[in-house]
Amino acid sequence: MFDYSTYLRSAKLPHIWCPGCGHGIIFKSLLRAMAKTGWDKDETVVVSGIGCASRLPGYVDCNTLHTAHGRALAFATGVKLSQPKFHVIVVSGDGDSLAIGGNHFIHACRRNIDITLILFNNGIYGMTGGQYSPTTPYGDKAATAPYGNLEPQFDVVDLAKGCGATFVARGSSYHVPQLDDYIHKALMHKGFSVVDVVEACWTTHGRKQKTKYKNNLDMMKWQRDNAVPLAKAQTMSAEELKGKFVTGIHHEAERPEYVESYQKLIDSLKGGDK
């Protein structure tokens, strides 16, 4: 059995997450993937913004940086560029990454800086009590959408691809072995990698969708029943895919990585090439 204690600050447990929350599942998946990389904990920096998922770094026995709302990628960029030896992992929620941190998200993708973003996508602002986020399903009730959410959702995969991320995967908190694999591949990828993890918040979101879910288990079942593997999705029509989410490694590309490009610049200046 995998020994989590090597990577945990066990004294900081129990964690703050509610029963039924997917964060713990993704956290364990991340720890297993980290172990598989063989990275030195001294050279690993885990960065987050604000929100439930952003409390994760406090539990990890690495260098950990809990920043301000939305700003994790900006801090992480400074850490990585100034000290390229560090492996930098950012954990963030959908509101944190896509709303207040949206600008940093698109530019981290564009720069292709060697950072991995694990996006804990539960489609709600959990910590503040269930307000609608950029990924709350259309029509769902939320604390700030008492009559149902009128805003369309971001598709994280399309967004990340469109902005230039060179590794983009989507998993769920139900499909755990696949998630382990996606996160590990993302960590090993040279360049900016995004893993969009579809998960659920029963406490602030599920409970309000009276017609959709009776309990948190229903939210897990929803993930089970609505995930479509990429290969299968390619055989389905847009109509058939409506309301589903497509899992798998959606995009893998090679493009100059930012920190490496910068180092090449420094080397060329030293060599008097310029």
Added chain:
Amino acid sequence: MKEGKYTFVQGNIACAEGALYAGCSFFGGYPITPSTEVAEYMSEKLPLRGGKFIQMEDEIASLGSIIGAALAGAKTMTSTSGPGFSLMQELIGYACIAEVPCVIVNIMRGGPSTGLPTSPAQSDLLQAKWGTHGDHPTIALVPSSVEEMFTETVRAFNLSEYFRTPVIILGDEIIGHMREKFRLPEPGELEVIDRKLPDVDGLCRLPYRADGKHPACLPNFGASRFHVTGLNHDESGFPTMDPSIVQESNSRIIDKIYHQRELIDKVETKYCEDAEMLFLAVGSAARAAEEVVEEYRRKGIKAGLFRPLTLWPFPKKEFIPLAEKAKNIIVPEINLGQLRTVVERFARSEKVIPVNLVNGEPLDPEFIMSTIEKCSK
């Protein structure tokens, strides 16, 4: 005049040279007039010496990037102007509570909002002090010349590293863009302070343990594997809501700078000993004020200039005795009375003659004198 090679450079370039002299190895910035030359110069010079420059997507990200780099061990700086400085307020508070050294240059311009992007102003004197939410320490330096753009930048790095807090440089469009004679000091000529690191090698369990009212002694990221947060935290760096710890730590990050003011305070005075007309001015306004003081002295009027190079914390110990003796305190500033609000805390308001200009033009000696004459009638 000291011997050596003199050049003719812009204030913003002298500021960037000061950063390099102090050992800045990471700069994150976003273009904004009238500060952009600082970033441009750093983008050219940093990679030549193995340092890093990055143009971030906005000013919030700029400050975020340098805080991250500082935690990883670098000496860092960003530069901006009013609107960008407004955006940076969010993370200035973060650097204060997390005790991360970094230098923030604000080349002030006319405001509010987009205001007068290319015109001089001293519009952010109070924003520098109170802009970010929550009680927090503020160290802000105000250079008045190209040479001081250099020396005060070096000092900003030293204070930032020593006190583990962001230090703000308040230049203005005139000081940033004007060109003056400048000599680059030799290495070792000016003191350069590096952050003190804890003795422990390896895991650091109490990064925020501080000796009394002193700054915390954080390690850099690495084998230390510690936690940094913008939440109130205890000595271990982890969040706490324990009232006594929060009270103590919120007070300590402010006390630490007041506790050793002698390392921070810097005031230049001219003819203040017997001054009946005491001028208080900073930055480019102080240059105009100095001319007026000289002119008044020629006429036999007992005028003197009090010029804080460290504006925050305000040098009240030095100012109050002079303010008490003076018949009038003249406060020329390129705003509508920001310094005046401070002066009026320490001197009777009927003594104070404000001289304010917000039309985008430099404050000149004639304007100061005519304003004083009008007030005296």
